Amino acid sequence: MGAYVIRRIGQMVPTLAGVMLLIFVLFNTVGGDPALVLAGKITNKEQIENIRKQLGVDQPYHVQLGYFAFEVATGFTCTWRSFTAKPEAPKSDGKAEAKADPKVDAKADPKAAAKQAQPSGCQAVRSWATNEEVPMILATRIGPTLTIMIPVLVLETILAVLLAIGVAYLRGTLTDRMIMAICTVAMSISFLVYIIVAQYYFGFKWGMFPVQGWSDSFIKNLLTYAPLPIMLAIFVGLAPALRLYRSFFLDEINNDYVRTARAKGLSENKVMLKHVMRNAMIPIITNVGIALPSVFVGSFLLETFFSIPGLGREILVAVNRSDFPVIKAATIYLAILTMVINLAVDVLYKAIDPRVQFK
Numbered sequence: 001m002g003a004y005v006i007r008r009i010g011q012m013v014p015t016l017a018g019v020m021l022l023i024f025v026l027f028n029t030v031g032g033d034p035a036l037v038l039a040g041k042i043t044n045k046e047q048i049e050n051i052r053k054q055l056g057v058d059q060p061y062h063v064q065l066g067y068f069a070f071e072v073a074t075g076f077t078c079t080w081r082s083f084t085a086k087p088e089a090p091k092s093d094g095k096a097e098a099k100a101d102p103k104v105d106a107k108a109d110p111k112a113a114a115k116q117a118q119p120s121g122c123q124a125v126r127s128w129a130t131n132e133e134v135p136m137i138l139a140t141r142i143g144p145t146l147t148i149m150i151p152v153l154v155l156e157t158i159l160a161v162l163l164a165i166g167v168a169y170l171r172g173t174l175t176d177r178m179i180m181a182i183c184t185v186a187m188s189i190s191f192l193v194y195i196i197v198a199q200y201y202f203g204f205k206w207g208m209f210p211v212q213g214w215s216d217s218f219i220k221n222l223l224t225y226a227p228l229p230i231m232l233a234i235f236v237g238l239a240p241a242l243r244l245y246r247s248f249f250l251d252e253i254n255n256d257y258v259r260t261a262r263a264k265g266l267s268e269n270k271v272m273l274k275h276v277m278r279n280a281m282i283p284i285i286t287n288v289g290i291a292l293p294s295v296f297v298g299s300f301l302l303e304t305f306f307s308i309p310g311l312g313r314e315i316l317v318a319v320n321r322s323d324f325p326v327i328k329a330a331t332i333y334l335a336i337l338t339m340v341i342n343l344a345v346d347v348l349y350k351a352i353d354p355r356v357q358f359k
Contacts, residue, residue, distance in 0.1 A: 001350065004358035005343065012339045019335045023328055024068050028061065037322045038128055072332055075135050076122045125329065129321040134329045137314060144214060145298035145310035147226055152233040153295050157288055160238055164245035165272055171250060179242075186239040195305050198232050212307040229302045244287060248280040255279075281352050289345035293338045297330075 027034075035051040052058040056067050071077050124133040163179075170176045203211035209228040215221055252258065253276055261271045298312030311330070318326035349356045 001347065001358055005347065008343050008346070012336075012343075015339060016332075016335060020069060020072060020332065021065070023331055024065055027324060027328065028064070033057070034128075034324055037324070068328075071125050074122075075124060077125045125325050127318075127323050127326050129318070129323045129326075134325050137326060138311065138329060138333060141309060141311040141314045142296065143218075144221070144308050145296065145303070145312060147218070147221055148229050148233070148302065148308060148310065149295040149298055151226070151230050152237070153288070153291065155230075156234045156237045156241060157284075159234070160241035160245050161277075161284065163238075164242050165249050165277060167242070167246050168249035168253060168276075169268070169272055171253070180246075183239040183243050186236075187243075191236050191301055194232055194236055195301060198228060199305070202228055212305075214308055225306070225308070229299075229306050229308065233299060233302060241287075245280070245284055248283045249276055252276045252280045278352065282349060285345055285348055285352065289341055292341045293334055296337055297334060 033052075034055055034057055035048050038051050038055075039048050049058070056064060059067075067077070124135060126133055127137060130137075167176050167179050199211045202208045210225055213225050215225070249272075258271060258276060261275050262268075266275075296311065297315070298308075298310040300312045300316050302308065303310040303313035304316060314326065315330050317323075318330070346358075350358065
């Protein structure tokens, strides 16, 4: 298995390179001129050209792609000017010297003068809108997102699996048909409708939960602000998951090994829980693995309507502001996360079903 994991990690490198190339092409062809985005209402061509030089977008595409690859690898932004620019001698005049603090005077402190004369060099990639460091933005926004989405994924999966195996056991009965009809109706209603109705009744009318808000305390967030979004997300995601997992269990129930187990005199509970569930877990884990990256990105609607300062809301704000550094970082981060999760799911297959062979 170790050789398989190493081989898969090696395959991630060209995959990530392809994702980076695609992002670079899209942002340089569809995204427009970043200098114009940053300039806003500024129409001075000289100032716009200075912005292009600062961003390095006046360089050939292969040089810009090198800058982008360096940013992805290190989280810092550098251009060739950072390494080739010569320090300029500090300029001084009478007014400047009059205002200067003698404690940090260039003559008194040659090191301070040299530091002031050096170019800015490499620095962390920063948001165009807020000037915050992009790694810090992602690090501070991931906490609220995980506070909401991890309980949603865990509880939704457990409830969907238990209900699905129960409905599959009652296949063809009136109860089965009624539950499937309710799931179909629930899936046809927009998520936005659920949010508005829940906020009105549970928050405004009955006062059971706050409609919006977030604090610095994890316990307070989990007990006060998170329950309503969590329950909403579970309720909305339970219907499609239940229908899908039911179909997985029905596919296994119709196999020969289930009839053989019943013929040997095993109880129905043992057949369903020990044999059917174990074999149905492979497609269930695949489905959970597909949904797992969204846990780290969050729900745009939930975080927006409940004022949760999570990653999903931050990405939405960045798109509205044309904040390219944040959008690029989130896209690369999600691509890496997806590849790692896919590898973990493939390894988990072996633990569940020993018949799975790595090739």
